[in-house]
Amino acid sequence: MLIAATIAILVVMILAIIRGVTGPTLYDRILAVNMFGTKTVLLISLLGFVMGRPEFLDIAIVYALINFISVIAVLRFSDSSEFRHHPAEKEPAEKDS
Amino acid sequence: MQHTIGLSLALAAFWLLNSGYYTPLMLSLGAISIALVLFIAHRMDVVDHESQPLHLTLKLPGYHIWLGKEIILANISVVKHIWLGNETISPSLTTIKASQKTDIGKVIYANSITLTPGTIAVDLVDDQIMIHALLRGNIEALEAGEMDLRVSRLED
Amino acid sequence: MGILIEISSALCLLAGSFLCISGGVGILRFPDFYTRMHAVGVTDTLATGLILLGLILQNPDGLVILKLIMILLMTLFISPATSHALANAAMHNGLMPVLDKKK
Incomplete structure (x- = not known):
C-alpha cells in the first residue's frame, strides 16, 4: 500500500508539471510549482517508509520550509511590471466557461 | 516576559525533537541557538501576544x-x-x-x-x-x- | 489488534491517494486560476492529513511519530499563508476571476 501511495503521489506530481508547463498565466505556474513542492514533501516521507529509513523525515521538514520560503520570495517581487496581468492576451480557458 | 518564556520553551522542544542526540555538546549548541533566535526576535520586536497567543x-x-x-x-x-x-x-x-x-x-x-x-x-x-x-x-x-x-x- | 491497525493505515493511505489524484485532476480541469486554487487546497489539507495519518499508523517508534505530526502541523500552517499571498498578488496585478454568469 505504501508503494501504491508513492505511485499516486508521482502521478499527481506529473499532473502538476503539466499544469506548470501549459498554465496560461504566470500565477498558474507558481501555483503548480507550489503544489509540486508540497507533494515532494509527502513523497520524501513515503519513500522514507518504503526504504525503511525514517531519517528522510528530517529532509521532508527542511523541504517544507524551503518550499514555503521560495514561494513567498517569488511573490515578494509581485510589484514589478513582469507580474502584471494583461487581459488583452485572452486565455483559451476564459472562452469556454 | 511570559511570551519570551513561551518562545524559548517552544524552541527548546523543537531542537530536542529534531536533534535526537542528548550529549552535552549538542545541548549547549542548542542553548546557544535558542539564545540567538531570542535575541533576533527581540530585535525584530515580534515577541508579543500576536505571535504567541497564549491567552487563546x-x-x-x-x-x-x-x-x-x-x-x-x-x-x-x-x-x-x-x-x-x-x-x-x-x-x-x-x-x-x-x-x-x-x-x-x-x-x-x-x-x-x-x-x-x-x-x-x-x-x-x-x-x-x-x-x-x-x-x-x-x-x-x-x-x-x-x-x-x-x-x-x-x-x- | 495489529491487523486492525494495518487495515486502517492502508485505508487512510488509499483515501489520501484518491484525494491527491482528485486534486491533480482538478488543477488540470478547472477553468481559471482561482478555481484551480481550490483544487490545490484539497491536496494540501485532507489528503496530506490522511497520508501522514496512514504513515503514523504504520507504527514506527516515538520520535518518528512526533516528526510526522510536525510535518502535518507545518503543512496546515503554511498552506493558507501561501494561498492567501498568491491570491492576493494575482488580484492586485489585475487577474480577474471567471465568474458564474447564470444567476
Whole structure:
C-alpha cells in the first residue's frame, strides 16, 4: 500500500508539471510549482517508509520550509511590471466557461 | 516576559525533537541557538501576544476540532465537484464583514476561510474580507455566520 | 489488534491517494486560476492529513511519530499563508476571476 501511495503521489506530481508547463498565466505556474513542492514533501516521507529509513523525515521538514520560503520570495517581487496581468492576451480557458 | 518564556520553551522542544542526540555538546549548541533566535526576535520586536497567543490556549482546541470537521466536509464537496465537471461549479467573488475586534481574531477568521477548501480570502482591508468561492453555497454558508461567531467567541 | 491497525493505515493511505489524484485532476480541469486554487487546497489539507495519518499508523517508534505530526502541523500552517499571498498578488496585478454568469 505504501508503494501504491508513492505511485499516486508521482502521478499527481506529473499532473502538476503539466499544469506548470501549459498554465496560461504566470500565477498558474507558481501555483503548480507550489503544489509540486508540497507533494515532494509527502513523497520524501513515503519513500522514507518504503526504504525503511525514517531519517528522510528530517529532509521532508527542511523541504517544507524551503518550499514555503521560495514561494513567498517569488511573490515578494509581485510589484514589478513582469507580474502584471494583461487581459488583452485572452486565455483559451476564459472562452469556454 | 511570559511570551519570551513561551518562545524559548517552544524552541527548546523543537531542537530536542529534531536533534535526537542528548550529549552535552549538542545541548549547549542548542542553548546557544535558542539564545540567538531570542535575541533576533527581540530585535525584530515580534515577541508579543500576536505571535504567541497564549491567552487563546484554552479555547483553541475546541475550535480546531470544529474546524477539522468543517474542512473534511468542504473537502468532500470540492472533490465531488471536481469529478462532476465544470458545469456544476459557480465561482463567485464577494466581500463579507468580519465582526472580530482584534487583528488576531480577523487573521484567525481569514486563515480559517482559506484553509477550508472551496473558499479563499483574497484580500483583508479593515474589517472587509474579499472572498472567492468555488460554489455560491459556500458564500451563503459563510454569510450565515457560524464561523464568524465562533472566532468572535474565541477572543473574549 | 495489529491487523486492525494495518487495515486502517492502508485505508487512510488509499483515501489520501484518491484525494491527491482528485486534486491533480482538478488543477488540470478547472477553468481559471482561482478555481484551480481550490483544487490545490484539497491536496494540501485532507489528503496530506490522511497520508501522514496512514504513515503514523504504520507504527514506527516515538520520535518518528512526533516528526510526522510536525510535518502535518507545518503543512496546515503554511498552506493558507501561501494561498492567501498568491491570491492576493494575482488580484492586485489585475487577474480577474471567471465568474458564474447564470444567476
